[in-house]
Amino acid sequence: MVTYNLLEKKNKIIFVVGNSRSGTSMMAKILNNHPNIYTFEELHFFEELISSDELFSVISFEKAKVLYANLLSLVYKGYLSKRKAQLYFSEAEKCLKELDQFTPASIYKHFLFYITKKNGKQIPCEQTPRNLFYLKEIFKIFPNAKVINMMRDPRDVLLSQKNKWRLRFIGYKNHPLSESIRSFVNYNPIIISKLWNSAIREYEQFKNDERLINIKFENLISNPEMTLKKICDFLEIKMHEKMLDIPVIGSSFKNSVNKKGILKDVLMRWKKGGLTSAEIYICQKINADLMKKYDYEVLEISNVPFGLLFTLFGLIFRIPFIFFFNFKRYKNIKEAILKRFK
Numbered sequence: 001m002v003t004y005n006l007l008e009k010k011n012k013i014i015f016v017v018g019n020s021r022s023g024t025s026m027m028a029k030i031l032n033n034h035p036n037i038y039t040f041e042e043l044h045f046f047e048e049l050i051s052s053d054e055l056f057s058v059i060s061f062e063k064a065k066v067l068y069a070n071l072l073s074l075v076y077k078g079y080l081s082k083r084k085a086q087l088y089f090s091e092a093e094k095c096l097k098e099l100d101q102f103t104p105a106s107i108y109k110h111f112l113f114y115i116t117k118k119n120g121k122q123i124p125c126e127q128t129p130r131n132l133f134y135l136k137e138i139f140k141i142f143p144n145a146k147v148i149n150m151m152r153d154p155r156d157v158l159l160s161q162k163n164k165w166r167l168r169f170i171g172y173k174n175h176p177l178s179e180s181i182r183s184f185v186n187y188n189p190i191i192i193s194k195l196w197n198s199a200i201r202e203y204e205q206f207k208n209d210e211r212l213i214n215i216k217f218e219n220l221i222s223n224p225e226m227t228l229k230k231i232c233d234f235l236e237i238k239m240h241e242k243m244l245d246i247p248v249i250g251s252s253f254k255n256s257v258n259k260k261g262i263l264k265d266v267l268m269r270w271k272k273g274g275l276t277s278a279e280i281y282i283c284q285k286i287n288a289d290l291m292k293k294y295d296y297e298v299l300e301i302s303n304v305p306f307g308l309l310f311t312l313f314g315l316i317f318r319i320p321f322i323f324f325f326n327f328k329r330y331k332n333i334k335e336a337i338l339k340r341f342k
Contacts, residue, residue: 013112013142014125014235017132018150019199021160023217026262027150028127029246030228034237038121040112042079043071044329045126046134050104051332055137057103064102068092071111080176105141123237132199133339135206145211146235149203152217153296154196154287155270155280161192162274182325188315189279191322193286198340200290216294224262278307 014037016027025041032039046052049070059067069085069092077084095114099106112124129150131138138145165184206212213234220227224244232239244262270280281301284291288298323333330336 011142011144012123013145014123015131015138015145015147016125016127016129016150017135017147018129018203019132019152019157019196020129021157021164022129022150022152023215023220024127024129024150026217026220026246027148027215028125030243031125033243033246034123034240036121036237037123037125038116038119039125039127040075040115042128043074043126044079044128044130045071045108046128046131046137047330047332047336049331051335052134052137054331055103055105055141059102059104061096061102064096064099064107065089065092067104068095068107068111071108072115075115078174080174080179109141132202135202135212139209139211147206147212148231148234149212149214150217151200151203151214151294153268153270154193154283154291155275155296156217156266156268157196158189158192158279158283159270159274162187162279185318185321185325188318189282189311190286190315193283195340196283197287197290200287200294218267221262221264221267276304276307277301278304278311282308282311 014031016024016031016039018024028039028041031037043049049067066085069088070083072088072091073083073085076088095110096102096107099110112126116122116124132149135147138147161183165180165187167180167183203212203214207214213231215227215231225241228243229239246262275283280299281304284298284301291298326333
């Protein structure tokens with residue numbers, strides 16, 4: 001059994017956050033190649049397992065056991081698999097014996113270090129993009145945390161989100177059909193563009209915090225060695241060249257399946273087709289000021305009235321389906337919406 005108190009003294013931990021489809025998975029895989037870092041694939045602890053108002057509340061042993069077992073299931077079975085907490089009650093009980101008091105925050109902290117140590121590493125790295133909206137809570141739990149925020153051209157984010165539903169059909173056989181349907185239903189250029197805007201504005205609230213670094217996806221792709229050196233310096237770890245030797249997993253383009261390394265062709269894919277003029281116009285209309293601020297070129301787009309009407313009516317039609325396919329993924333859906341669209 002891992003001694004929690006020894007791990008707590010070091011308390012070095014990394015979070016990879018950002019807008020979805022902005023390179024968070026790629027960054028997590030790069031860091032996981034470091035001999036001292038263990039990366040957790042998306043846990044969605046905040047919002048799906050607990051809400052903010054529950055974070056520091058004392059809970060019973062039984063509730064603590066269920067929460068810990070659910071976290072174990074996420075690691076052992078994967079986020080997109082059906083959770084089977086009951087399989088891990090025994091292990092959860094053993095881990096909880098090391099805690100004096102049970103709160104979701106203390107359980108989350110113990111779990112991250114426990115699994116990291118169990119895998120023979122020292123530094124946990126939690127990669128859940130939406131954790132960007134919970135940095136205040138994260139810094140309260142982990143005052144010494146290091147956060148990497150990933151940023152990407154919103155039009156490439158839009159294109160990637162538009163094609164995300166195809167993952168199951170282009171080689172990613174473990175991608176559930178239900179997730180493909182959800183991704184298809186969720187896509188609308190207005191929503192995706194607003195989410196990019198919200199993510200950037202959320203980052204800007206913390207951009208002067210020395211515990212956070214912003215990494216543009218485009219810089220990572222065009223100059224991976226220099227960008228990785230910058231990241232390792234920020235994390236105060238030694239850089240290893242093999243960190244960049246990663247599998248290309250989760251790309252929504254068939255020509256990326258079963259490849260390894262940093263692929264240059266992912267840059268500016270939106271310019272090669274896949275987005276309509278209306279989609280590009282909407283994205284730029286919503287995000288022009290922030291795009292210019294972060295050196296993303298804004299193009300002149302005109303003659304798109306029909307496309308705009310189609311997109312607007314498409315959003316109205318999809319809203320009930322979006323709620324239907326996403327409602328169960330949130331402990332407090334009102335909180336989740338306010339975090340993004342306040």
